[in-house]
Amino acid sequence: MRVVITGAGTINPLGADVPSTLRAMAAGQCAVTSLAIRDQRRLSVQIAASVADFDPSAHFPPERQRLLDRFSQFALVAARQAVQQSGLQLTGRLAAQTGAIIGSAAGGLSTSDDNFRAVYEERKSRVHPFTVPRLMGNAAASQISIDFGLQGPTFAVASACASSNHAIGLAFQMVRAGVAPVMLAGGAEAMLTLGGLKAWEGLRVLAPVACRPFSLDRTGMVLGEGAGVFVLEARDHATARGAPILAEIAGFAMSADGAHMVLPSAIGAERAMRAAIDDATLAPGSVGYINAHGTGTQANDFAESAAIAAIFGRRAAVSSTKGAHGHLIGASGAVELLACLLALNEGILAPTVGWRMPDPNCPIDIVAGTARRAVVTSCLSNAFAFGGLNAVLALVNP
Amino acid sequence: MSRDVEAEVIGILARQAMLDPFDITNDLSPEDLGMDSLGLVEAIFAIEEAFDISVPFNANVPQGGEFDLSSVGSIVDHVKMLVTARG
Numbered sequence: 001m002r003v004v005i006t007g008a009g010t011i012n013p014l015g016a017d018v019p020s021t022l023r024a025m026a027a028g029q030c031a032v033t034s035l036a037i038r039d040q041r042r043l044s045v046q047i048a049a050s051v052a053d054f055d056p057s058a059h060f061p062p063e064r065q066r067l068l069d070r071f072s073q074f075a076l077v078a079a080r081q082a083v084q085q086s087g088l089q090l091t092g093r094l095a096a097q098t099g100a101i102i103g104s105a106a107g108g109l110s111t112s113d114d115n116f117r118a119v120y121e122e123r124k125s126r127v128h129p130f131t132v133p134r135l136m137g138n139a140a141a142s143q144i145s146i147d148f149g150l151q152g153p154t155f156a157v158a159s160a161c162a163s164s165n166h167a168i169g170l171a172f173q174m175v176r177a178g179v180a181p182v183m184l185a186g187g188a189e190a191m192l193t194l195g196g197l198k199a200w201e202g203l204r205v206l207a208p209v210a211c212r213p214f215s216l217d218r219t220g221m222v223l224g225e226g227a228g229v230f231v232l233e234a235r236d237h238a239t240a241r242g243a244p245i246l247a248e249i250a251g252f253a254m255s256a257d258g259a260h261m262v263l264p265s266a267i268g269a270e271r272a273m274r275a276a277i278d279d280a281t282l283a284p285g286s287v288g289y290i291n292a293h294g295t296g297t298q299a300n301d302f303a304e305s306a307a308i309a310a311i312f313g314r315r316a317a318v319s320s321t322k323g324a325h326g327h328l329i330g331a332s333g334a335v336e337l338l339a340c341l342l343a344l345n346e347g348i349l350a351p352t353v354g355w356r357m358p359d360p361n362c363p364i365d366i367v368a369g370t371a372r373r374a375v376v377t378s379c380l381s382n383a384f385a386f387g388g389l390n391a392v393l394a395l396v397n398p
Numbered sequence: 399m400s401r402d403v404e405a406e407v408i409g410i411l412a413r414q415a416m417l418d419p420f421d422i423t424n425d426l427s428p429e430d431l432g433m434d435s436l437g438l439v440e441a442i443f444a445i446e447e448a449f450d451i452s453v454p455f456n457a458n459v460p461q462g463g464e465f466d467l468s469s470v471g472s473i474v475d476h477v478k479m480l481v482t483a484r485g
Contacts, residue, residue: 126443129443130436
């Protein structure tokens, strides 16, 4: 069974929907701003890419909000956009078969943070009764299933920064195998909280001013937040109802480095990319664009560049959009898949915002400065997570 | 200063059930107010917060265990008792 994307939705630092996000990516806009959360003065990190001016009340009635952590809110907003674009009527037998797989690294961290603060700092003896259903990692997936009445395979995937790609990849495999005709898949993350930011500060990988992927003057990563959700559909099912087809997912592969918790392996990344290309029955020469994981950390940029160079040399154009929207952690792969849709459908390769100077350790063709025009018929989206977990999606024009 | 426990409890239940406090009478049960089990748990949490008491409620025990939840009146009476015991 061939698998196509018939709907896309997002809310992320660049935009509150897909069209605004694609325009911002194409224009090379940067959504990194000064960070202003509660107890900001206790943080050394002063920048992030946040979803500004998000008003949950515009999307959910008060009684629903009480059960929704910020990451679930993002996931629902994105899922509703994706389903609307797909035009699917998720009722009856189709609703019974359709499920949702949503990746997230930290789940409902705002809820954990707020309630731990209440217990430890404010010495309160009780927390709100919905704390568990809000913070659990599968909350976003379950909320989507409840929102649309989906009764098929529904669960969460946690593989840190590769969570979205694993979620989309698993959903792809299910539709391809005929397990479900339609699946919703993507990722959501909202960890811009005092506790979440402190945890990242501890790793000493955060950039003070900007994220500069593959640039010699890189200083690290910038955290972001948001969600991306896609409707994956069997191609026959989609064409039979005249659905919009945004792209075909032709292949997916995952691998584990089996080596180190935070230092990535070029070999693991290369194995995942090669396997994704094989799964899609593509020749490496036909891959016109790679949306890199491109975190702007030295460890990632060197390993990923080595892996890309080993397979493609300089033949595939590469960009990382993390300089624009920050690192969305578990949501990153889903939002970054939009850059692949931009490349396939509009022939626009989003630039690597923040990139300033070539790095001899990154011997690949980096799209920088402004967007590049190119006819792209197939592309890859990379995600390489802490814990040494790699997940690569291969998309083609249908 | 004596608090109007009854009015406060009814106010909390009304907010939870999204009803007008004037429509809530002592003979009604939580089900009559349209409250499901999660709503009831949330209302008890709000009562505990408002009066700084611990309500002995276990959602696994029929009728909530020691705490008599059969009607608005029984909830008010029990909360009054707990508030008095707290001193």
